[in-house]
Amino acid sequence: MATEPYDVIIVGSGAGGGMSAYHLTKSGLKVLMLEAGRHYDPVKETPMFNINAEAPLRGASTPDKPFGFYDATVDGGWEVPNEPYTVAEGSEPFIWWRPRMLGGRTNHWGRIALRFGELDFKPYSRDGLGYDWPITYDDLAPWYDKTEKLIGVSGAAPARGLLNTPDSPPGCLMESAPPRAFEIFYERAFRAMGIPVIPMHGAVVTGQMEGRNTCVFATPCGRGCAIGANFQSTTVLLPPAMATGNLTITTDALVYQVDLDKAGKAKGVTYVNRKTGEHHSVTARSVVLAAGSGETARILLNSKSASFPNGLCNTEGMVGRYLMDSVGTGVSGQFASLEGLPPTNDDGQGTQHTYVPWWGYEKQKALGFARGYHIEIGGGRRMPSMGLAGIIPDDETSVGDALRQKLRNRYGSVISFDGRGEMIPNDDCYCEIDPTAKDKWGIPVLRFHWKWGEHETNQAAHAVKTFLEVIDKLGGTPEPNVETDGRKAISKGGEMIHEIGTVRMGHNEKDSVVNQYGQSWAVPNLFVMDGAVMVSSPDKNPTLSILALAWRSADNMATFAKQGAI
């Protein structure tokens, strides 16, 4: 455990905070990590093999546990007690998922670990929309390699060379578990449409890995993993960081302000203890913000001073801007061909074993939208839940043996197709400080503004059309009342829980808040190492890239520190 004086304060303990703590402590720096939520021990707290019958309401979701009782999320969800946020009048809906626990969202995330591709870093150069990153794929590639080897990622396959869908070099990935029955089934429809289906990259240890347990191919990853066979900051990053003796973690510490010294450098942060309501200021030679895009922006915007009357690093008005999420769509179908399949264990490795990367890069003009989506496909004979009755048609009324037979027959015959697509940043999507609303401790809260662009709603319409075509090819029946209007089929802002981009990186202080290493232009010893720094929101789920960027930035910061530059 490190003691004062600290070299670094890290705000947040999720993907960005966990990875920066991992690297900075291993580099010999003394780190104080502040986490807004409570301490969390996945070894003791994870409900691994518990069945729904043991849980209140058979595990069904409630406003207290929106993703179901067993979801790992602590004190969180779309609402966090005592910590409101607002959505501006006239805005389209925006919802904000937050946990309050050590390790943040890495405890429950979907474990989909896809690399961004070459085109993803230069979207403006490709089609004149959005903005280019100050780095290329090649700049980040070595950090993707290191990250995959550290966290454990499955999905190894012979190199395919698909456009903008990077193949990891040999040695980075483990093999995925074999396709489940429904994955074998749907692959044939996509193949007939000329669309590739490839192994999913999942942050799950499927083979032998030094110092890690192998997946037991049972129990959902979203509950967390007591044996640490998937990636969570709390099982993979924080224990080795603690083992260096250079890390102190303070939980229940809700940071709301970065404090500056007279020279304009960061001298520390101020937080409120969520349990006691006491306010504390702590100091260090440098500060890393990794509280999640929304919270990181909120801390900066609430850090007002004579030099920064509109919030720290916000002289150009860019903090909170370029807020993005993924485009979400979904249609499910029921398939007669899968009825009565002999029982088979579809638990698998938690993540999907295969998926469909975006295939339309070369025909975007004709498609009427500029960026693509990948398809995440769920199904199989998973552990029954309260939703089981949904597999029989609405107007079906059988009881007794007929009902039992019908359920047996149709169990495992439903497949859901979900699009996760790129959003182009626009001027209508941002967050700012609400002029009046405050949290329980009197700290001003965020107000969100949201509006999907036509590229996104057209993409959503295309996704729905594609899913219906696939369902039809497979002889299936789509769920009733499928919404084909993209403006209505699209997810709410924030709903994909991929909100990123409020403190973006760039080439200079006019076009961005931080440089390519997350170092703020305005305050040289203040760094941002979460998804807030992202410049675009590719279809690929952001966590792996948050980890790789944080590692690259932390490495750069450690070099600075050795040179005495912070």
Next chain:
Amino acid sequence: MTDKSPETAPDPYVSKIDRRTALTWIGVVGAATAAAAAGVVVYGPKSGGAEAKGYGTDPKLNPPVKAPWPRIMSHDQLQTAAILADHILPATATASSASALGVPDFVNEWVSAPYPDQLKDRPIILEGLNAIARDVMGKDAGKRAAALAALPGQAFFKRFRALTIGAYYTTEAGFKDVGYIGNVARAADPGPSDEVKAVLERELQKLGL
């Protein structure tokens, strides 16, 4: 349902909830009384006032907490729920009846819960049970059969059946009946068997894929 003879009332349902747990709810409710004869615990309706508390945003997951809210179903409602649940999923040669798996207690847990989805279901389920209670609990098997036969198509029946199915098949016995064979630790995932793959192949050929 146990239709032993046309002139016999159905066997009473014996709650699967242990008395100690039940008394903790009664302690919360205050006014309710417990009839503890032969281990049967009967709960009075909640005496109005504010809605009970849920399990909160940080419930203990391992081992999972029990649903903490007081139960609101009356004796007749619980008995009627048992008869209806066993009409939907009676015992078979190889599978338990819904009531043997405690489904009526679960329905009580569900309609007593303070959350929006459950509050929406509450009047549908309770009024639906009240409407058939006299006919299905009585000795007249003909009336019972007629009351049950009239249910399909009703919103009440649809919700009650969905709750029964969910409650039943989320148990180990339900897993066995529906054919869920997972939730066991394995050294490797071998993927589907050759038998499964052969069935898939036949189906895909039929689809021209």
